[in-house]
Amino acid sequence: MNRSPSPSHLPRNVGIIGAGPAGLTAAYQLAKAGIAVEVFEADGSVGGLARSMDLWGQRVDLGPHRFFSQDSRVNRLWLEVAQGRYRMVDRLTRIYYRRRFFDYPLKPANALINMGFGNAAACLASYFKQQLSSPPKSDESPSFEDWVVERFGRKLFEMFFQSYSEKLWGIPCQELDADFAAQRIKKFTLGEAIKKALGLGGKHHKTLVDRFAYPLGGTGMIYENMARETERRGGKIHLKCPVAGVVMEARKAVGLKLTDGSVRPFDHVISSMPLTLLVRSLGQAPPPVLDAVARLRFRNTILVFLEVADQQLFPDQWLYIHSPELQFGRVTNFRNWTPELTGRSECTILCLEYWCYEQDAIWSESPDQQIERAKAEIRATGLVPERSAIRQGFVLRLPRCYPVYARGYKTLLKPVIEFLRQVEGLTAIGRYGSFKYNNQDHSILMGILAAENLLGQGSHDLWAVNTDYESYQESSHIEATGLVSDTSNREA
Template identity: 35%
Template sequence: MVVGTQGDGMVDVAIIGAGPAGLTSGYLLTKAGLRVAIIEKDERYVGGISRTVEHEGYRFDIGGHRFFSKSQQVVDLWNEILPDDFIQRPRMSRIYYESKFYSYPLRAFEALRNLGIWRSTTCMVSYVWSRLFPIKDVRSFEDWTSNQFGKKLYSIFFKTYTEKVWGMPCNEMSADWAAQRIKGLSLWGAVVDGLKRSLGLNKRPNDGMATKTLLESFRYPRLGPGMMWEAARDKIIATGKGDVLMGHALKQLAQDAQGNWRMTATHAQGETVITARHVISSAPMRELASRIHPLPDSLPQATELKYRDFLTVALKIRKGDLFPDNWIYIHDSKVQVGRIQNFRSWSPEMVPDADVACVGLEYFCFEGDGLWSQPDDDLIHLATREMVTLGLIQPHEVIGGAVVRQEKAYPVYDETYAANVAAMRVDLEARFPTLHLVGRNGMHRYNNQDHAMMTAMLTVENIKAGERLYDTWCVNEDAEYHEAGDEGDEKVLAAREAAAQRAVTPDQAAALNSLRDVPTRLPAETETAQTADRAAA
């Protein structure tokens, strides 16, 4: 099968992956009159990690996706694609630790009260010690977080959960992760805010943020985030300019002598060949590198990139809602679960039975390990036992369940990721100017949904212009549960230096400097100050 309906049998752009970045690209390109073909290896769902899975009328959000963005362009695009199906939902997230709930972000006085006098005292002493005698050579997540909060609070509120998520010791994780994701969260700021509130001098939420307040509500598609991406897919197809090929996995990508791309995808009936002038890839960097022909020089670095996978065990429970939170972080070493979502708190329409609560227990793992490979029934029994261990339910209340696996959910920020990404970027941008990397896995960056969309939006502008007007690697990285400020208060996302430009070899640094010399004519509204509020995940 050959895809391409233009006179020369070629599409303008071939897109790998029908997630937020891929579908945003396809929607904007077809809207501009260009012909696109999108391949997606999932046979049923579009949206990638932002898809919504349906089982017996119950809908599951894979990972939890609040629709909030500081970019007015992203907000406008959401409204354009899905104009009539957003609802406003209250925002609430907490930490569960030793049978008690703690607000997240931490509220200093609440946390110290729950911990008790003795433990609170040791936490404050540890914090003061960290300010007086900080670790000088900060290399790891543990170093950075211990300096910021003290060793004791780090061990209580960061270590257990973070190691569950990443499957590696915190002292082996790059300090980049903490600096990017929890920068701006200040224990001292939280204490000062708490004192002001106790005196009636401050009414805003005590979240420890120095400059911004935490949003208290967010918009959400009434049937889950997949509703957005299903609508985008349908609009792409309706233009007559786009094909969305489900169940198609990338096999090989090669250029001919004229610089046009030949993309081969495998599916149940055989192979599909797509010829295109440009390729947009949201596929994981490691997978893309191994499928480009001839193999890129940066393949050794690409193969070193790591990913963390996870699975959701959704339980249907015969009782009223268990808790009001969108999700709860489980900082308890007695159980393996890392986070529990309450799907009705995202949208009541995701749970069809008013007498049934539906929750999703998220387990972080590696594809192929013991947890990932367990039969679904065993995972449902495990999730039931752990809900009982946490004191949230009785075993007889569970009336059913389902398991959803998500591979390569999180690009890992280990000690070598930045140099590896930089090498891959330099190699591909120099050799293949018509190959464009977008999205979370396409760029190996922990971007939120709106940032993934912005990388696609700027890439489309580059393709339409025929030159690289915008540097997509300057798209910001905000954290999804420290969103702050007003929706759409920036025309585009704030620009900053890419994390991948750090920890590189001299040769890579020289190559990156030459790349920075390429004009990146960002509009004036792009030159906004970077927000300080970051969150760890």
């Protein structure tokens, strides 16, 4: 067990960049332990990508935000902060592909009916062909395409994975690292799928795939509560206060420089600002590190919110839009989360997601153009019938919200991580903060572990926080508390 350091070894004050889930969790945990913390947030509200906001008399998130974790530390913290103000939501999400709806996660019987006998036979044939062929030998890490084809066959890859992944990442699936698949795609064996379809899978327990806990005030409620509790314990949260960079003395971080030019001294800095910008701001990175940083890419998102005068559009919390002829990749329907979000409004708010790079024309279009495209595309799906008026639209542009796992990204990250390990007094955490495809739970976990390191309660390697989650959702049963336990060691 780690012994706590003597009080003289604890940092007297910690400066934190970013009030998203990662930064706020670290602040909250440190404030509870009596450390003086100050959080600097560029935006006007807390929660980062997981914030909620008021729109047209309703409450919305930035796209779909379903919280889940099998880590007991994360769940304990979430429950502590939610203070009982959450509901369990039965999940319904489907794939929209060429005017048909496929259950997601995929269910064999539903997939069979939707794709028709001919396509289903072709999928099975390509699956078995793949199982009989020996996997290619290569020292390189496999591409996303190879990973999926090897497990599912080429036909299923083309129907269910290719168009969506290429929309999301904007690069061919051959150029995408298999890490994305390993983290995000459910484990699958045909035998298991057939057993389930025939009802031979044993007793069905509700798992994280079926239900999730959702805060009554929107996903951002968790972070609003965390911020309030941090301030109650003496912590400071500065909104609209962007940080320009970290101030260094020799190899040690000694404070923060704000964009207004002022400098704030700190014993330790925790950063959840984009890793690439953090490294550049240090002013000490050697050319190979700067070169690597220049080649790490992020994908941007344009969110187009539409207010529709209709309360019964479709039953899903969100739909994945695989049809390649449509540019948007996902649509959230906030009416299907909790009644607290919609209040008394008679309208439904939808949120369409468009993914792009900064240099793509769509990123610099005017909001009016983006709203017109969204209206036309949602009408083309038939999800919003002509009789339902679309009253208004609102656009939110989110830069750098997906770290792109292009093949070779791990090689680029390696020297960056090695360089940062040598900087004293600095911890990088979070989604773009550590270039990890984090969900809320991973960022919360990084915040918890960063605080434990500073408090001498652990010596965690934060770069090793795992982002493998689809597989554990399958083995995690919903408990009476509304959150989960890992059942991998229990009898089913």
